[in-house]
Amino acid sequence: MPELPEVETVRRGLAPALEGAVITDARLYRADLRFPFPPDMAARLIGQRVVSVERRAKYLLIRLGSDDILLSHLGMSGRYRIYNETPPVLETHDHVELMTDGGMTIRYNDPRRFGFMDLFSSEAMASHKLLADLGPEPLSNAFDGASLGAALDGRNTAIKVALLDQRVVAGIGNIYASEALYRAGISPNRKARTIKGLRAERLATAIRDVLNDAIAAGGSSLRDHRQTSGELGYFQHNFNVYGRGGEKCPGCDCSGAIRQVVQGGRSTFYCAKRQR
DNA sequence: CCTTCTCCCTGCAAGC
DNA sequence: TGCTTGCAGGGAGAAG
Known part of the structure; x- marks a missing residue:
């Protein structure tokens, strides 16, 4: 699913439910997603107050009062769903569940399990393998x-x-x-x-x-x-x-058809007239 | 270092 | 209808 806008949308949904709340329970319904969960992840989450829900690239970064950071990547099919009342029975591919002292239940569901989570101290963030080499945030002043x-x-x-x-x-x-x-x-x-x-x-x-x-x-x-x-x-x-191969280019001043090609193993869509 | 390729997993749509 | 095939928004790791 998710590129930056989708992850940011999820972040904006999670923040009001989590920021300032205490995680009263954390349940893992399997031992891994794409990678194994860090050892004792659930235990290290329980009792922690959430300081902030942030985003870097396509990663969600949940800062905890213990100075740990819970990193979550949605892979291609990961979703978070928030329930502010008794949640329905678990659905297929619900893998992780967090409860808060505010009465919220937050569920992570990921059919393809390309997503993953990690938990590490904030000092380790700068050298974290997945974060260290990332380029600038495109919506920040560092990007032009x-x-x-x-x-x-x-x-x-x-x-x-x-x-x-x-x-x-x-x-x-x-x-x-x-x-x-x-x-x-x-x-x-x-x-x-x-x-x-x-x-x-x-x-x-x-x-x-x-x-x-x-x-x-x-x-x-x-x-x-x-x-x-x-x-x-x-x-x-x-x-x-995107996804419009063969259709007419929507540009007002050209009449080309949108081409679909494969680059680096992934589909690319473009108009050969407008794009040079 | 740069670039390309394969693989991880499930669901879905298209084609037969 | 039911089966097979290919494809899907990501990224790590290996190989060239």
């Missing part, structure tokens, strides 16, 4: 055309493939890579190292705009994404190219 151009300098891969590299910019996945390139008018096949100057500015702006628009719509719900309330996101209706 100049920094994007610098990150792409010397890279021989196609720009679409480079955008999926979390070291270049954090949080973009397969959908928003295609959408951002469409908005920027840049071909996904263009060599990454040729993106600089004004072209890099255009791409950086397009990335920020598409991510902000998607967050405002509650993310994109194709198969799996749900907000923590269970509501769908709506941004998929605003895709210009």
Whole structure:
């Protein structure tokens, strides 16, 4: 499911239920997701007050009063659901459950189990293997055309493939890579190292705009994404190219059909007329 | 270091 | 209807 906008949507749903609350119970219904849960994870969560629910790239970071951080990645099909009353019986693929002193039940469900969780001390965060090499947050001041151009300098891969590299910019996945390139008018096949100057500015702006628009719509719900309330996101209706191979390009001044190609093993969608 | 490839897992849609 | 096939939004790790 989740790229940055979907994870941010989940973060915004979890924050009011968790921040300031004490975790009164934590239940693991299996020993692993993609990776084994850290030893004693449930015990280390119980009794902890949640300080904040943050996001870095596609990772949720839940800071605890013990100075530990619970990291959660949603993989491709992970969902959180919040119940503020007695929850229904467990559903298939409900793997983790947290209860709070505010009477909330938070469930993590993940059919494909590509998601994972980790728990580590805040001092270990800077050197955490999954976090240490991440590029800038695209919605932060650290990200702009100049920094994007610098990150792409010397890279021989196609720009679409480079955008999926979390070291270049954090949080973009397969959908928003295609959408951002469409908005920027840049071909996904263009060599990454040729993106600089004004072209890099255009791409950086397009990335920020598409991510902000998607967050405002509650993310994109194709198969799996749900907000923590269970509501769908709506941004998929605003895709210009993703999933629209063969359709007419929505651009007002061109009549091309949207092409679907495979790059780095993943589908890319673009208009060859608008994107150069 | 950079780049490409394979694999992890289940669900779903399309094709037969 | 039922079966098979391919594909899906991510990322680690190995190999080239």
